[in-house]
Amino acid sequence: MRHFLNPLDFSVEELDQVLSLAEQIRENPDRFAHVAEGKKLATLFYEPSTRTRLSFEAAMLNLGGKTLGFHSADSSSASKGESVADTIRVISCYADIAAIRHPKEGAPLVASQYSRIPVINAGDGGHQHPTQTLTDLLTIRTLKGRLDHLTIGLCGDLKFGRTVHSLINALSRYEGIRFVLISPEVLRLPTYVIQDVLEAKKIPYQETTSLEEALPGLDILYMTRVQQERFFSEDEYLRLRDSYILDKNKMKLAPQDMYVLHPLPRVNEISVEVDEDPRAAYFMQVQCGVYVRMALIMTLLGLNRKGDSLC
Amino acid sequence: MLNVGRMEEGIVLDHIKAGYSMSIYNYLNLDKLDCSVAIIKNAVSKKMGRKDIIKIQGGLDLVDLDVLGYIDHNITINIVKGGEVVEKRSLSLPKRITNVIRCRNPRCITSLERGLDHVFVLTDPETETYRCLYCEEKYDRR
Numbered sequence: 001m002r003h004f005l006n007p008l009d010f011s012v013e014e015l016d017q018v019l020s021l022a023e024q025i026r027e028n029p030d031r032f033a034h035v036a037e038g039k040k041l042a043t044l045f046y047e048p049s050t051r052t053r054l055s056f057e058a059a060m061l062n063l064g065g066k067t068l069g070f071h072s073a074d075s076s077s078a079s080k081g082e083s084v085a086d087t088i089r090v091i092s093c094y095a096d097i098a099a100i101r102h103p104k105e106g107a108p109l110v111a112s113q114y115s116r117i118p119v120i121n122a123g124d125g126g127h128q129h130p131t132q133t134l135t136d137l138l139t140i141r142t143l144k145g146r147l148d149h150l151t152i153g154l155c156g157d158l159k160f161g162r163t164v165h166s167l168i169n170a171l172s173r174y175e176g177i178r179f180v181l182i183s184p185e186v187l188r189l190p191t192y193v194i195q196d197v198l199e200a201k202k203i204p205y206q207e208t209t210s211l212e213e214a215l216p217g218l219d220i221l222y223m224t225r226v227q228q229e230r231f232f233s234e235d236e237y238l239r240l241r242d243s244y245i246l247d248k249n250k251m252k253l254a255p256q257d258m259y260v261l262h263p264l265p266r267v268n269e270i271s272v273e274v275d276e277d278p279r280a281a282y283f284m285q286v287q288c289g290v291y292v293r294m295a296l297i298m299t300l301l302g303l304n305r306k307g308d309s310l311c
Numbered sequence: 312m313l314n315v316g317r318m319e320e321g322i323v324l325d326h327i328k329a330g331y332s333m334s335i336y337n338y339l340n341l342d343k344l345d346c347s348v349a350i351i352k353n354a355v356s357k358k359m360g361r362k363d364i365i366k367i368q369g370g371l372d373l374v375d376l377d378v379l380g381y382i383d384h385n386i387t388i389n390i391v392k393g394g395e396v397v398e399k400r401s402l403s404l405p406k407r408i409t410n411v412i413r414c415r416n417p418r419c420i421t422s423l424e425r426g427l428d429h430v431f432v433l434t435d436p437e438t439e440t441y442r443c444l445y446c447e448e449k450y451d452r453r
Contacts, residue, residue: 083424104420106445110427125418127446192449196435 002300003112005121007133007170015170019138021304022288022295029062032294035303036065042095043069044087044111045122046078046102051264052122052131055286056099059293068095085114092116097301118300126160132263133166134296135289140220142288143259143281149176153214155244156182156224156269158189163263164224165193172201179205180214184243187226211244215253221246223262223269247271254279261285322374323389323396324365329353331383332363338378338411344369377405381412381441406433408441412450419446
């Protein structure tokens with residue numbers, strides 16, 4: 001039984017297989033509309049995240065499966081003091097696969113140690129959000145036709161932004177990747193990511209505080225929100241919230257084939273006027289998220305085995 | 312030179328960095344043992360200048376080698392039988408340690424669920440870096 005807790009849990013080949021399956025689903029969704037009939041996905045969301053939960057539920061429903069679960073710790077047995085280990089043991093009796101989101105880092109790993117069904121990490125604090133990474137990879141592959149030899153600009157909160165850390169980890173396994181890290185001084189990429197990933201793998205990177213200077217050289221601009229929930233001080237959050245705002249004028253500095261991604265929700269960091277720009281890819285990214293979660297559910301449930309007439 | 316009585320059977324933890332014997336005594340919970348334990352501080356050493364030594368009158372099972380390897384893998388263990396050193400063992404950094412150190416990350420699941428083991432994994436032997444199994448936070452030895 002496999003779990004998916006970290007983007008690096010899958011080899012590059014396995015990731016490519018999931019992405020290829022997601023592309024097949026996108027090309028012909030009807031063909032996959034009944035593959036998970038009779039299967040149930042449990043969405044165990046200890047903190048609210050409408051977008052991710054709905055994406056998982058849509059993915060399972062699109063495959064012909066059913067969903068059950070809770071959407072906050074208050075409406076789960078956690079409010080009565082039940083441990084993650086006990087919850088997943090119980091849920092293993094009800095469902096075939098579980099997606100778990102928890103504010104505490106490592107909670108999905110704990111769940112996987114006690115689970116009898118595959119566990120997907122749907123986000124654990126500031127640690128990992130691997131299905132967002134799959135979403136980002138599929139979006140980039142769809143737009144650029146490849147995942148290698150790209151210059152990726154990461155902008156905003158690079159310190160607490162787990163999507164950024166996961167994406168760097170995942171992309172660092174492809175050849176010819178270069179990163180431009182655009183952030184305010186206090187939200188710089190943590191040293192351990194720089195040392196353990198970028199420097200350890202000799203991946204070229206450049207740190208800058210200027211979005212304008214970085215834009216002309218990018219293939220992909222990955223914008224992030226400064227997340228209020230990651231700050232202990234309200235004043236600090238308010239000071240940093242609007243550090244970068246991508247607008248129509250800044251987009252004029254970007255190449256015609258540079259695409260803008262964002263894990264959403266956005267607040268102020270991308271002006272709504274950019275939505276009309278054909279290079280704004282963040283809503284298409286949401287659609288990619290559903291396809292890739294469908295592919296992941298199929299993979300973990302063993303519904304894409306070789307010899308199967310589906311794939 | 313100070314002489315500590317000759318030991319017939321037991322183990323000697325040698326080449327402890329000077330000044331570290333008490334922390335090793337605590338980490339290994341030697342205070343809970345019924346047998347004799349001798350701590351020698353600032354002994355003269357050709358190799359180290361000064362060193363600490365701990366002598367324990369008992370078997371090797373009294374000492375958690377993983378804990379000791381984590382604290383200082385340069386320590387050597389001499390096994391004494393019949394008053395003679397019959398075996399010398401060296402230590403290595405353990406790949407995984409359980410409930411030796413505690414994760415300090417307030418966002419880690421171990422901060423919420425108190426019954427969980429605190430497990431750390433050696434991620435970089437060169438820099439002797441250990442990370443929490445759950446949240447991957449690096450453990451700062453300070």
